[in-house]
Amino acid sequence: MKLRRTKLRLNAPKQLSSFLAYANPKYQAEWFHKVIADYCQQLYEGKIKKLMLFMPPQHGKSEIISRNFPAWALGRDPDLKIVGSSYSADLAQQFSRAIQRTIDSEEYQAIFPETYLSGSITERNNDATTRGYLRNVDYFETVGHRGFYKAVGVGGGLTGTPVDIAIIDDPVKDATEAYSATYRERVWNWYNTVLSTRLHNDSRQLFIMTRWHEDDLAGRLLKAEPDEWTVVVIPSICEQEHDGALNSPRHIGDALWPDKHSLQKLQKQKKRAPREFSALYQQRPTIEGGNIVKRDWFRKISLAEFTALRFREPMHFYLDTAYNKKKQGRDNDPSGVLAACRINQSIYLYDAQSVWKEMPDLLRFLPEYIAAHCGNKESVLHIEPKANGISVVQMLREVSTLNVTETPVPVDDKEVRLRVVSPRIECGRVFIVEGSWNDDFLDQVCAFPAASHDEFVDILGYAINDLYEDDDDIDYDNINLV
Structure with a gap:
């Protein structure tokens, strides 16, 4: 333990991640805490100028x-001018304390002797140089230097305050805001x-935030200046193997901090409020009702009603x-x-699944899936002829009796293709057969392009284009739904 403390003391002035454990011996850092600390250090060193976590x-x-980064940064450079803000002045003051x-x-x-405050319990308190340096809950100055820290709530004033590092820690308090x-406009104006x-x-x-809304401060900044940030x-449930570029120890489906927030707890939270979970826990807020496609555009039908109607x-x-695992950063995409089938002028989505299979x-x-979901000799399996799809088509024709065909090769990107078919959904001619798969399907399609995966977006477009192939002359803007 003494050797560890000695090593931490030597490294703490140079590394924020070491400083965390040195300043608080009881601190137990997880892998993602080190990731956060390393990014903050890059910000301090000027390698990053605008960072959102x-x-x-x-x-x-x-x-x-x-709580720790401002202290460490002022230790490294007591002339720094730092502003820390949050949704309320009270919370900002807690950070200051x-x-x-x-x-x-x-x-x-012991490691930053040049950085101290007026009123510190140190022999230097008797030094006349500490006189005149301000220190209160809202504002304190580093003695003998030009640095300071100012705490302010979102909406508070900063007149005459130059800023070297601006920290915003959750500018939004709750769902109401x-x-x-x-309120979003007030934060933006501030x-x-x-x-x-x-x-x-x-x-x-x-900026460190838990995303609540697509139109929050982070959303507006990323829309206005996407290349600058x-x-x-870091989502609560892993969605990419090793969290993509973060190279974490996690696998898809793992909880971020299972000792504190178990996967079971997170799944219960998701079941209770899927839209809020997507925003708060997975950091993928969606526009109310959906982005390109709205949830209420899809009509619902019970399994019994569909079975009687389908004939x-x-x-x-x-x-x-x-299934290919070789694409860097997109490993284990499902x-x-x-x-789906068509009955008269409407399309019925019977089931959808994401599967991780090679x-x-x-x-x-x-x-097996086709047989279990009303497939018969007339059923056709449509597969996009991209690299993996071509192999699947060829192999299925060799080893099965399925009717397999290739979908037309797309020439537009996914967003354009979804926008093209969206009027067919908006006009009320796409039904969803009620089932346990509905929420996952709607969450992804309606969140697109903010969703982490988009396999449902692709196949929905394939289905609509194929099943409406003979009806291209329909005016979907003026269709009579009666």
């Missing part, structure tokens, strides 16, 4: 960024007329393959399969 609530982001306690500590003074267009006017050419900005997204209409199947397992799965 999106994480679920209660995962320790404020402990690192709002924590920073001051850290700076006053013996551990801190997040869903209020008036950022543009107060905070941003205090920045200079070398200023750095650090470094964005780190002998053949069920057709649409596949988007993604394949998507959809069962070639042999996928070839065994498809005949």
